[in-house]
Amino acid sequence: MELFGVALSMLLLFSGFGVLIGLLFGFFGMGGSFLVTPALMVMGYETDVAVASGLAFVFATSVIATLKHRDLGQVDYKLGVLMIAGTTGGIEVGKIGLHWLQDIGLADTVVSIIYVGLLGGIGLFITYTATRGSSGGGIDHDVADDAEIDGEDIPDIAKKIQSYRIPPMMQLRGGISVSLWMILGVAFATGLLSGFLGVGGGFIRMPALFYLVGVPVPVAVGTDLFEIVFSGGIGSFLYAMDGAVDLSIVVPLLAGSALGARLGAAATSLVDESEIKVYFGVMLLLGAIAVAIRKVGEFADVPVLQTVSLVIILGAAALVSGAVVVSSVRALRTESAPSTGAAD
Amino acid sequence: MFGLENATGIGGAALVIGVVLLEALVLYVGYGLLERVAGPALIEALRGGS
Secondary structure: EOOOOEEEEHHHHHHHHHHHHHHHHHHHHHOEEEEEEEEEEEOOOOOOHHHHHHHHEEEEEHHHHHHOOOOOOOOOHHHHHHHHHHHHHHHHHHHHHHHHHHHOHHHHHHHHHHHHHHHHHHHHHHHHHHHHHHOOOOOOOOOOOOOOHHHHHEEEEEEEEHHHOOOEEEEEEHHEEEEEEHHHHHHHHHHHHHHHHHHHHHHHHHHHHHHHHHHHHHHHHHHHHHHHHHOOOOOOOHHHHHOOOOOOHHHHHHHHHHHHHHHHHHHEEEEOOOHHHHHHHHHHHHHHHHHHHOOOOOOOOOOHHHHHHHHHHHHHHHHHHHHHHHHHHHHHHHOOOEEEEOOO | OOOOOOOHHHHHHHHHHHHHHHHHHHHHHHHHHHHHHHHHHHHHHOOOOO
């Protein structure tokens, strides 16, 4: 059976996967794009289709996030426009690089290896910080408008980088003066990641804006959201010109993800994320293992490993989002149960 | 999907990205309404109808 020319089973698969992705990343306050592209590759899609569809997903989710935040917090528009210019350049170079690797038959291998490192690295970091009871030092879009990080927390290397004053210098909000090359360098690097891997890059851009460019946290958050809408749109447009954006993936994935993100965001008021964050870290580690298993299966010509990797990546996402749902329902029922203790 | 499988070039890309943007807007409004209408009943049901 088909709907809009796409098999109903595929629509249900992507919608269901979208709900899991949205629930997880809505709950844990991250973008979610860095699990979409590897999952599509594990499902057997061409690398450029996986990256392009991941990027279109990033664009749509950033539009929804922007509508949700509406006032965008504190945006430095001058910084945002410069970031868009640098990011667009990076995306174009990343796209050219990916197509070149695809032409010589190495795109899948190179992107898979990078994803194993990326998912493994972030997974290890989250698992490590979760087991140590630390917040992990990350910055997400739900940070408070008046949030600030103690100057003592800025590593020496970041202070050293901020101290380089290569002209031309740009004046930013809050009286900050920073080299144009630093802004363009950060933007280009994150654009390169977006164009090559199909990720939003906020997990690198926001800390980079704070630590390397030196902008305050609320400005970094608002400007990142402003910037990703444009660069995500431009990036997916560039890929769509080559016909690489697959709507039969993006449309159901987004439909599920937008619903899941609302559920995930609602769950944050019921469950303390630090209680189950370790599972999220383990899930990302399993994602890295799934991508690696698929590649090993290809090299060793063992097709069953393709199925094993798919089961691992979908199963891990289902288990962790299940944990979020179960914890939320338990918290709701505990909340509504009659209290037996004395009032204080 | 929607007959845009072979959409390429500037016009094709504009159509594809337009569909994605339109869907994002519709989902934002639609799920917002759904949350407002069905949210309280869902929470009540999950609480066990107490």
